[in-house]
Amino acid sequence: MVSKTEEARVAVLENQVDNGGGGAWEYLCLVRKLKLRRSDKVLKHGLSILNDPGKRSSLGPEEWTLYEQVAIAAMDCQCLDVAKDCIKVLQKRFPGSKRVGKLEAMILEAKGSWAEAEKAYSSLLEDNPLDQVILKRTATMAKAQGNLSGAIELLNKYLEIYMADQDAWRELGEIYVSLQMYKQAAFCYEELILSQPTNPLYHLAYADVLYTLGGLENLQSAKKYYASATDLTGGKNTRALFGICLCTHAIGQLTKGRNKEDKDSSELQSLAATALEKDYKRIAPAKLSSLTSTLKSLNLSS
Amino acid sequence: MAEDLVLDTAIRDWVLIPLSVVMVLIGVLRYFVSKLMRSSSPSPDPKIIKEGQVVVRARNLRAAANFIPAKSFRARKAYFSNEENGLLFVPKGQAQNPQAQMFSDPNMAMDMMKKNLSMIIPQTLTFAWVNFFFSGFVAAKIPFPLTQRFRSMLQNGIDLSTVDVSYVSSRSWYFLNLFGLRGLFSLILGEENAMDDTQKMMQMGGFGFDPSKSQFTWRVVEDDDWVSSLKVVGDWSLGAEKDSLDIVQHDWALPKFEQRAEAVLRKLVSDH
Numbered sequence: 001m002v003s004k005t006e007e008a009r010v011a012v013l014e015n016q017v018d019n020g021g022g023g024a025w026e027y028l029c030l031v032r033k034l035k036l037r038r039s040d041k042v043l044k045h046g047l048s049i050l051n052d053p054g055k056r057s058s059l060g061p062e063e064w065t066l067y068e069q070v071a072i073a074a075m076d077c078q079c080l081d082v083a084k085d086c087i088k089v090l091q092k093r094f095p096g097s098k099r100v101g102k103l104e105a106m107i108l109e110a111k112g113s114w115a116e117a118e119k120a121y122s123s124l125l126e127d128n129p130l131d132q133v134i135l136k137r138t139a140t141m142a143k144a145q146g147n148l149s150g151a152i153e154l155l156n157k158y159l160e161i162y163m164a165d166q167d168a169w170r171e172l173g174e175i176y177v178s179l180q181m182y183k184q185a186a187f188c189y190e191e192l193i194l195s196q197p198t199n200p201l202y203h204l205a206y207a208d209v210l211y212t213l214g215g216l217e218n219l220q221s222a223k224k225y226y227a228s229a230t231d232l233t234g235g236k237n238t239r240a241l242f243g244i245c246l247c248t249h250a251i252g253q254l255t256k257g258r259n260k261e262d263k264d265s266s267e268l269q270s271l272a273a274t275a276l277e278k279d280y281k282r283i284a285p286a287k288l289s290s291l292t293s294t295l296k297s298l299n300l301s302s
Numbered sequence: 303m304a305e306d307l308v309l310d311t312a313i314r315d316w317v318l319i320p321l322s323v324v325m326v327l328i329g330v331l332r333y334f335v336s337k338l339m340r341s342s343s344p345s346p347d348p349k350i351i352k353e354g355q356v357v358v359r360a361r362n363l364r365a366a367a368n369f370i371p372a373k374s375f376r377a378r379k380a381y382f383s384n385e386e387n388g389l390l391f392v393p394k395g396q397a398q399n400p401q402a403q404m405f406s407d408p409n410m411a412m413d414m415m416k417k418n419l420s421m422i423i424p425q426t427l428t429f430a431w432v433n434f435f436f437s438g439f440v441a442a443k444i445p446f447p448l449t450q451r452f453r454s455m456l457q458n459g460i461d462l463s464t465v466d467v468s469y470v471s472s473r474s475w476y477f478l479n480l481f482g483l484r485g486l487f488s489l490i491l492g493e494e495n496a497m498d499d500t501q502k503m504m505q506m507g508g509f510g511f512d513p514s515k516s517q518f519t520w521r522v523v524e525d526d527d528w529v530s531s532l533k534v535v536g537d538w539s540l541g542a543e544k545d546s547l548d549i550v551q552h553d554w555a556l557p558k559f560e561q562r563a564e565a566v567l568r569k570l571v572s573d574h
Binding site: 160163164187230231234272274 | 348352362363365366369374378557559568569571
């Protein structure tokens, strides 16, 4: 997790670097340390350091780390020529290195030559069958080829060992959602909530899945998770507010006629509806009418 | 109180400065030697990695149990701690105590020995060297007075109670250097590479031998190389984690959140 102070520091440095101030190297170090994805910025500022022989040599042995960082950023930005140049330099310096081999496989993957990339990855895996990065890359490669069930299989195999890896759980959850396997997706999001119980986005995603699954019990849980997402974001999340309204409506549909629904929950949805109206009035007054008609159709208009 | 001692400048030139320089050089040398001896870590055992991850996940489950529905919690609990094939379940008799496990793994004992050797040998040698050549010097004077308590720290090797405490003996200068040069090393060798002598001392001190204590010391090493520390944590913590998971009471926190969300929204709606 990136802490608040670090986030602020990144923002300050980014601003400074973007406006031509110094500190590019510090910024790159921080990005690398926090594992942020700022590929365009890394590419731009990293290259400006690498293209300046004086600056480059002043880094000492860190120079090679920078080459690696820039290479990966360049692949992310599809500047394959730059990446290739970086890798070539690294190759010259460290012939036969596994770490450079990884980069070579990645550039094959970035180019889209799947078969070759797969071969490269599997030969790397032979040496170190537990390499986290490579295992993840193979899974994403399967996903990139549209082979979602293959990606699921690989991710499951990966999570068998590295079962505390949040990113993998999130990826798996998203794939399951895209395949409409909501029960499995729900499990993944539960896992994410467990690892970060105060992250409202996970609550929201879990609520979405539960709402989609349907059924009275799931809808009630979904409403609770929308409520917690609302609470954790301080009522600023529009999606969570809509979620509360929709869940209440759906629950009302299901329990229609039974009339044993306690009244205290109705307070929440009318509040959510009011909050929504207020937000729309402030931010998008033009769309207010369509909101009121939507809410009216849900019998929620205040 | 004794008269002010006048220190010969030759002492500065031939004791104080050489001692400091030698300490720095030895620190740098030791860094490179330990770098040489550090065996390239062999690919870690999948079982060990998995155990570490299981423990992390179970700990998450325990900490955030109240954030998932009861049904999901029960399923997970069963998955972790059932008596047949639960992930945290360690069959009786198979549980090794960490020490035994440590010594049964030759690689690990080897690593330990290398680490300890790389610090004990040079330290013994330098200490002997300092003792032989520089014992009994009053090497420096600090510019402020100190209380008697500091005598053992600053005047190691001089058994004179009449000398003012602000004089530093050569042997004490050695110790001050030994513990105080860390900042300098982190400047010379880069932040992460600085040898943390104090930490290593702690490690060594904790190397004797009740399980709870060694648990603690190994946690200290954790950031250093987590894989080997995981090896030690191993089975022992699986069982402990299972026990603490068994006593977790599930109390779904989400119903409370509805009320809290209501309060939040009410506040949001009411203030204009």
